[in-house]
Amino acid sequence: TRSGLAGELRSMEGAQYGRYKSLVGRWELPGGETLELVRGQADPYAPPARVALHVPAQLTAFPAELWETPTRRRALASYLARQAAHAVRGEKALRVDAGGQEVLERSSCTVSGEDGSVTLRLGAALPGRGRRIDGREAERLLCQVLPGAAERTLRYAALEAEAVREFVETVEDSVALREALDGLGLVGFVAEGAVLPRRSGVDDRPATGGGVVPFASPEELRVKVTLPHAGEVRGMGVPEGVNLVVGGGFHGKSTLLRALETGIWDHVPGDGRELVVSRSETVKLRAEDGRRVERVDVHAFVDHLPDGSDTTDFSTENASGSTSQAASLCEAVEAGARVLLIDEDTAATNLMIRDARMQALVAKDREPLTPLVDSIRSLHRDHGVSTVLVMGGSGDYLEVADRVVMMDAYRPSDVTARAREIASVPTGRNAEADSFPGVVSRVPDPDSLDAEVRGRARIRARGEDVLSFGDHEVDLRAVEQIADPRQVTGIGLALELMVRRGMLDGRRTLAEALTLLDGELTADATSTLLTVRDEDFAVPRRYETASALNRVRGLRMLRR
């Protein structure tokens, strides 16, 4: 650790821009913080340098209860990142990645579990005049603005101790609620009074105004849960099994499903979905024509293709809507999903249903597809995989649903009994399968990854939902539970970690490799991913990481 950064910067006034590189390392600042230049910047147009500001415990002085568990540290760090982003908002050269409505573990701010010290990580565009160093401006940014912003952030957090506590307790309650689901036999919970609709398709903040109908649970599905801070809360429990959401168009079905979809993450106070949670093994599925599929056993859904291809070992560079959804379902179960969410709006109709009249017209041996309606019960009974399905357009699922919830003007009611009655009148439809056979484990072949990727892995986020992986571009637009663009970066780093640490060794199945990855990421995911590369990222789940790997064109899978 060196000292005298300010003087050093001043003395570099007008020097070649490249000399910034000589500053890489740790610098003690007069206020007691440590500024670390992690990565320099080659020229004024290159990506910004990476800077970390470490604020020691005696300057943060948070009570230990705010940082003694991983959940509290994540919440506190998220609060601080938001304040720090605010504190530097006027400075174009500095950008703190604060995140949106979800409280994710991210690299921009971390709180140490040892002593409550705080680290801010950010990109800093180092100032230059042409190709010369602007030393005065650099001194102002790094020695005044940045430590000043950190100081103001911490002072503000001390003044607003009540708000910090609320933030931390909100997240802790949401984690407790999610962890309680299993013991209650539930896959999801939507609290009384929750606000589910969002401001718009591009604005994830809660909808406001007189038209918003707060959530009200139907009596039959009402559950009470006691939380550490909020005490007893009531709401709709979504039970294990096959759940169907019906109702007229525009009555709030998809909005309810989307709330469950994002219920794998915790939300900030005031979001409206603080107490809307789902099991952490919940995966949203959708049709995604054009995606690649590599050696997935989809024969439960697709068989006897006209070209005679073997659907127990199915690959394509260009899947159809139905085959893509079938493959995504099998891949999700392979990766360990226990709850599947499907919305008719984004599902392939022919994979979902085939009614009596179509069965009469098109004989089974002319139709490769077996609709999900015929294996969805077995999925739960034999494989422990529950489903929540939005389906307003076909009654065929009434027969196979354990529960049917109807949305009517944004208000849910339990219509299971009435649905049973209706379903007891036969439609003449024949079941086309009696069970879901399970999934086949695949082994990613490390030799199929680009030599370039294997040797010196470079997996980078491009824009909000594309990952470039060697020569390949991985399109993640259909992976809907990615909550934040920085998670795409996190997925890239996780994949790179898997490659570098040899987790993909040609013997381990994908699921085993993911479990190994989870093991590496349980204790301190941010530090582990930072060993790959210092960037702004948010920590992803195994399911999204698997989804990315499954979409890498060129990756070969072996079968065990």
Ligand code: ADP
């Ligand atoms: P569906 O899937 O049944 O067709 P959506 O869930 O897409 O309906 O909702 C239709 C519209 O109603 C959306 O614009 C949504 O934001 C709005 N909406 C959903 N739930 C509520 C609610 N509780 N209060 C007010 N508006 C809502």
Ligand code: MG
């Ligand atoms: Mg809808």
